[in-house]
Amino acid sequence: MELADNRPRWRQVHEIITARIKDGTYPPGTRVPSVVQLQNEFSIANVTAQKVHRQLRADGLVYTEPGMGSFVTQKPQA
Template sequence: MFEFAPDIPRWRQVADVIRQRIADGTYPPRSRVPSVVQLTEEFGIANATAHKVLQALRTEGLTYTEPGLGSFVAQQK
């Protein structure tokens, strides 16, 4: 189970992990990032927290969502 720092919001810590995985190529461009269900299982977070993670990554332009298919890594400029 992931160890959370007590003074940083959980959604931010999980987003940092996913961001790092994108940067190091674990999730290459156009590959699927974990779903809400997968994030809740891997990190032990609530659905709302997982949604916030995906929203933050999408807002940063790191991911995009295909309705009905999931979230994917965006091509980096």
């Protein structure tokens, strides 16, 4: 996937993952891509991928289980 517009990369990736959650690509309870997976898929830095995860948690879209990963909340916000 190519990120080419002028918005920050973390914001672009965040919007893509948010859309995938809302359209059911990642249904409630499923694991979302890890920081490393985001780095590989979008060719972004570790710190950028971490920011995506932090924002998804702040938005209430995912929760993190230490040692297990991040998962879509049961009721993603619209």
